[in-house]
Amino acid sequence: MVNIGDVARAAGVARSTASYAMSGKRAVSDEVRRRVQQVALELGYTPNAGARALATSRAMVIGLLAQFLPDEFAPAMLQYIQGVTNTARDLGYDILLSSDANGTAALKRLTDSRMVDGVVLLNVAEDDERLPVLRAAAQPGALVGLPGDCTGVDVFDLDFEEAGRVMVEHLVALGHRELILVSQPQHVVERGGAYVWRLQNAAVETAAQRGVRLRTVHAAAAQPDIGRELHALLGANPEATGLLLNNEAAAAALPTVLHERRLSAPADLSVVGRYSDEFARTFSLPYSSIESAPDRLGRMAVRQLVRRIEKEIADDAPNVVRFVAPELVDRGSTAPPRPA
């Protein structure tokens, strides 16, 4: 393998000069610069990442901590991963993906060993046990998902409260007065999936303000349970005319359930979900939904993280907590309720 010494020798200069000629961090005569670059190209020189990382204490790698939890819906996670990966590459960073179930250990290992210059955490819980580890780390971190305590990290998330309000308001404006909100499983809530109750509380409050009834249920996040539960739910609540989904698996399962029950949206039931457009296309979901913008969130998180890594913003600059405003994508699955 050709190293910088080989390049320097072939170009007839010192190693340091070769380094400067390629990095441009110091002035070098045009002639030498051209010669070095030429030689480097001919020899097929590529700097050794480990050596560079050691010398610069920059790995040009970002750690991505994703957890594939058995009770959450994996395909939704993929979108975040793609957003993060693409943005990182655009900015010159590679992604080290950890899906270790033991997130804290993985995080500690990646940061302590300086394999990564910064970290993006997905699937952040209200009281995420990875956060203390992240705060103790030397590298900056960015989160996708809102924890209870945001100190020391940059946070990006959908505004789930506003999402809950928008969903309810939308159906109320159409004249619905009997709503059901299907959330993620109770287990996700207990684990600290704050976005579940953030949306739910706001929805409940809005419904109360508007004087409409809103039933809330937690449903499974996987087949076949979710299908059965939805089926039973609709059977037990025939008066409901509006269905809100904050549960991707429920959204994916709904077409079949509606078919089984000989219902259709929006004729019999108005439906509003909360998932990404990409998700809707993949799963061919015909329901209007609040865009969850995973690519955008991933992009924002990486951008901010890189700014911190590259010291474009001071270390002690206050951390940001930024919410993406929910946007309702109309796919025609809502309409005024059928007159009784």
Added chain:
Amino acid sequence: MVNIGDVARAAGVARSTASYAMSGKRAVSDEVRRRVQQVALELGYTPNAGARALATSRAMVIGLLAQFLPDEFAPAMLQYIQGVTNTARDLGYDILLSSDANGTAALKRLTDSRMVDGVVLLNVAEDDERLPVLRAAAQPGALVGLPGDCTGVDVFDLDFEEAGRVMVEHLVALGHRELILVSQPQHVVERGGAYVWRLQNAAVETAAQRGVRLRTVHAAAAQPDIGRELHALLGANPEATGLLLNNEAAAAALPTVLHERRLSAPADLSVVGRYSDEFARTFSLPYSSIESAPDRLGRMAVRQLVRRIEKEIADDAPNVVRFVAPELVDRGSTAPPRPA
């Protein structure tokens, strides 16, 4: 940050001794070993990955080259990623994920810079342009997917030919004589998605041998096109009683299409797909299918790759090409055809 020098000093030994005490690569007195380990623990010492990589020329990282092609179905890819990631971690390796559209450039960068000790390629095409780069690299590579030329790399794939045979034989045995095979889009084939025609050719041949009719079509890999195409396809071929799917998006879209056409499986139509069980659960697909075993393939690829990396098998040991036998998972979506 605490380094090995700090540990050595605190333990009152030389750096080399500290290193040996922790690695065990040379004998060290019990007392010293205990002291060093104790001190390392107290100081919270973690070796610097870059320095270690430089010294050992081992990064303990495996590159994973996935491509998220717009005309393929991303969620299916996720399963491979999970299989690879989990296995790698079990074996002590981290995963560097590249989803760069320019696979060859990414591969060259990762290998030349020695960021990775080996590489797993997903979504391998018949004449994959990443292969020459991989062969020229110093690191070993493992593929998931069968290219035209397997020299110099270890290859793992589902036996798509056998899969095609099994699917047809299964339906023929039930008495079906009018079949349709829905494959991936023509575009995937043109790009070199050999698995499409491997399955198709075997299916066609088997059908001919059995004297049954098999219509083959390429269909879109995304909504809403795929839904429309399936709808039209079933309308245009009312005589068909057996449907074979080698297209995940088609499988995901089928429940809705069948609903629209007031058909049900297996009463009106027997359906056999080709996707993973995990996929079936996620998408709540009630169709029997050939298990595509992404986790198993990912696991096999990483295992073999690590064996090469760690020189458990000689560099010049012949490369392996291993096929996973297709297994038909019965979900009750096939039955004898309704008498005419």
Added chain:
DNA sequence: GCTATGCTTCGAACCGGTTCGCATGATCGG
């Protein structure tokens, strides 16, 4: 003519590990 200045380039040190050769002292056998 001599010094100040600026432009180039070089050499050496450093990042933090690993590994090899050798020195030291203890043990053992004869």
Added chain:
DNA sequence: CCGATCATGCGAACCGGTTCGAAGCATAGC
């Protein structure tokens, strides 16, 4: 009691980059 053997630990070199201080040399200014 002496030389061989062995266990143990040390020091130095090395991996391949980056970066700093200083040297060499030409030019400009006085």
